[in-house]
Amino acid sequence: MRVPRNLPLYVIGVLVFLWTAIPIYHLFIIALAPGQEAVASGLVPKNPTVQNFSIVLGAKHNLVQYFWQQLGASVFIAVMVALITLAIGACANFAITRLRIRGGRTITNIALLTYLIPAAFLAIPMYKIMGIYRLVDSPWSLIFAMVALASPYAIWVMNQASQKIPRELDEAAKVDGATTMQIFRLVYLPLMAPTMVAIGTYALLLAWNEYLYAFLMLATESRLTLAVALGNFLAFDDAPWALLMATGIIYALPPTAIYYAFRRYMVSGLTAGAVKS
Amino acid sequence: MSAIVIPAPTAEPKRLSDETFWGIVLIAPYFAVFALFVVFPVLYGIWLGSNPSAYTKLFQDPIFFSTIVNTVVFLLVAVNVKMIVALVLSGFFLHEARWIRWLSVLFLLAWAAPSIPTILSFRWMLNPEWGMVNALIFKWFGVEGPGWLTERHYGLGAAIVVHIWKSLPFWTLILLAGRMTIPKELYESAGVDGATPWQAFRYVTWPSMRGLYLTCVLLSTIWSLGDFNSVYLLTGGGPIDSTQVLATLGIRYLRQDQVDVALAAIIVAMPAVIPIVWFMMKRLSGEHVQE
Numbered sequence: 001m002r003v004p005r006n007l008p009l010y011v012i013g014v015l016v017f018l019w020t021a022i023p024i025y026h027l028f029i030i031a032l033a034p035g036q037e038a039v040a041s042g043l044v045p046k047n048p049t050v051q052n053f054s055i056v057l058g059a060k061h062n063l064v065q066y067f068w069q070q071l072g073a074s075v076f077i078a079v080m081v082a083l084i085t086l087a088i089g090a091c092a093n094f095a096i097t098r099l100r101i102r103g104g105r106t107i108t109n110i111a112l113l114t115y116l117i118p119a120a121f122l123a124i125p126m127y128k129i130m131g132i133y134r135l136v137d138s139p140w141s142l143i144f145a146m147v148a149l150a151s152p153y154a155i156w157v158m159n160q161a162s163q164k165i166p167r168e169l170d171e172a173a174k175v176d177g178a179t180t181m182q183i184f185r186l187v188y189l190p191l192m193a194p195t196m197v198a199i200g201t202y203a204l205l206l207a208w209n210e211y212l213y214a215f216l217m218l219a220t221e222s223r224l225t226l227a228v229a230l231g232n233f234l235a236f237d238d239a240p241w242a243l244l245m246a247t248g249i250i251y252a253l254p255p256t257a258i259y260y261a262f263r264r265y266m267v268s269g270l271t272a273g274a275v276k277s
Numbered sequence: 278m279s280a281i282v283i284p285a286p287t288a289e290p291k292r293l294s295d296e297t298f299w300g301i302v303l304i305a306p307y308f309a310v311f312a313l314f315v316v317f318p319v320l321y322g323i324w325l326g327s328n329p330s331a332y333t334k335l336f337q338d339p340i341f342f343s344t345i346v347n348t349v350v351f352l353l354v355a356v357n358v359k360m361i362v363a364l365v366l367s368g369f370f371l372h373e374a375r376w377i378r379w380l381s382v383l384f385l386l387a388w389a390a391p392s393i394p395t396i397l398s399f400r401w402m403l404n405p406e407w408g409m410v411n412a413l414i415f416k417w418f419g420v421e422g423p424g425w426l427t428e429r430h431y432g433l434g435a436a437i438v439v440h441i442w443k444s445l446p447f448w449t450l451i452l453l454a455g456r457m458t459i460p461k462e463l464y465e466s467a468g469v470d471g472a473t474p475w476q477a478f479r480y481v482t483w484p485s486m487r488g489l490y491l492t493c494v495l496l497s498t499i500w501s502l503g504d505f506n507s508v509y510l511l512t513g514g515g516p517i518d519s520t521q522v523l524a525t526l527g528i529r530y531l532r533q534d535q536v537d538v539a540l541a542a543i544i545v546a547m548p549a550v551i552p553i554v555w556f557m558m559k560r561l562s563g564e565h566v567q568e
Contacts, residue, residue, distance in 0.1 A: 101300035
């Protein structure tokens with residue numbers, strides 16, 4: 001019997017499919033399990049129900065009583081982090097690459113250094129200084145922390161993108177009498193739009209997905225982000241796993257959808273930096 | 278006595294030019310964030326961690342040494358397995374068949390979705406009493422499955438699997454982008470010369486991917502060192518702190534109100550971290566200039 005030429009490809013394909021799908025499939029069958037069961041003895045759910053989702057959306061259980069407030073906190077923090085990171089990143093990048101301020105290279109290198117530090121190591125001193133700034137338990141503690149972590153990457157990626165915009169455009173605008181800020185608004189920002197989409201998405205997802213910093217800095221239950229609220233389920237020995245999985249799915253849907261919607265920008269933005277080296 | 282007067286280089290008017298003024302204004306917000314939320318915490322952390330008795334306490338804590346062992350094992354296994362598999366898969370996803378393209382969209386899901394729900398899915402799946410894995414082992418083989426999360430080696434192994442599961446698509450994507458920059462003609466001429474697939478990899482793919490692969494290994498090492506979620510949300514560092522890694526150990530001390538010991542645990546790792554970060558910085562910023 002001849003072995004089909006593509007057999008190795010099919011084998012890898014099946015393995016990749018199972019590897020990716022099993023944990024996600026498991027997440028769904030538990031979320032669809034009725035009542036307190038949440039036990040998956042088989043591969044196919046016996047009596048699937050959306051009851052858990054309606055409990056979460058109706059905030060009808062102690063552990064999800066603040067679901068909507070927590071969803072609101074997650075949205076607010078993620079949107080603020082994205083906007084502030086974009087603003088700071090674009091301003092800094094314009095100053096470094098278009099206005100060529102002195103020490104621009106040093107600033108870029110320092111940003112790169114910050115990007116390379118493992119975030120978990122910075123979490124403890126960051127948490128302590130939030131106490132000094134009296135920001136603990138305020139959403140702004142998390143917003144500032146995430147902006148500090150996201151903006152170095154923003155500057156680094158933007159630096160690479162803005163080098164592709166010819167400087168002659170700035171010169172031509174200047175000859176036409178444009179002021180520096182007009183060049184920023186009318187020449188630089190429109191041409192940087194694709195990179196801005198990538199960076200905005202990156203910062204938004206970074207903040208939405210963050211667990212450690214949020215877990216350290218936020219305390220009041222109604223003001224937690226959903227990520228922390230999910231982790232808090234584990235504090236109970238008999239955690240209602242079906243409810244936890246249902247909340248997890250609702251929490252995971254928006255960022256996943258956003259990622260896929262902007263995937264094209266994300267891929268080019270993320271890989272451009274790494275591939276060149 | 279020279280008659281030639283060399284004009285001073287600072288002949289321009291003292292007033293700030295428009296560009297310099299806006300340059301300073303526009304860089305200021307980043308400077309403020311950097312000073313308040315990076316420089317100050319780092320300095321404050323070093324100051325808090327400069328208490329010698331914290332190091333005595335740390336080194337006398339038996340958990341510290343098992344943590345170091347766990348961290349080294351975690352890094353060596355997770356990073357190498359992940360990168361080798363990513364290298365293989367990047368070759369797989371290079372194929373242009375439609376089903377492979379659809380599979381790549383699904384494969385990306387592990388990276389695109391937030392990590393907390395999927396880690397918790399793993400945690401419940403591996404639950405020794407109620408989880409799906411042991412239920413199926415019992416159903417199919419009639420034996421009790423192991424305590425995946427209640428024994429040190431299985432627990433650490435599970436954390437490594439979860440970590441790889443999450444980050445594999447990202448590195449595959451990067452290596453795939455690297456493979457796509459290799460000119461097709463090189464493979465064609467290798468094929469004409471009768472090269473086997475292995476020889477094509479050895480003499481065409483690998484030489485052009487080597488630098489990128491090293492960059493990825495080093496970056497992945499630093500970031501894996503900072504992976505808090507895979508361990509904390511899966512085993513919580515247990516049973517009895519036997520699966521802690523450095524990223525979770527610091528937080529454990531912090532929760533016990535031993536901030537100085539927490540920072541000591543982080544500072545102790547710096548002699549290993551700083552050279553890698555420094556090397557990476559040289560590498561990445563060096564390339565950046567050549568562009």
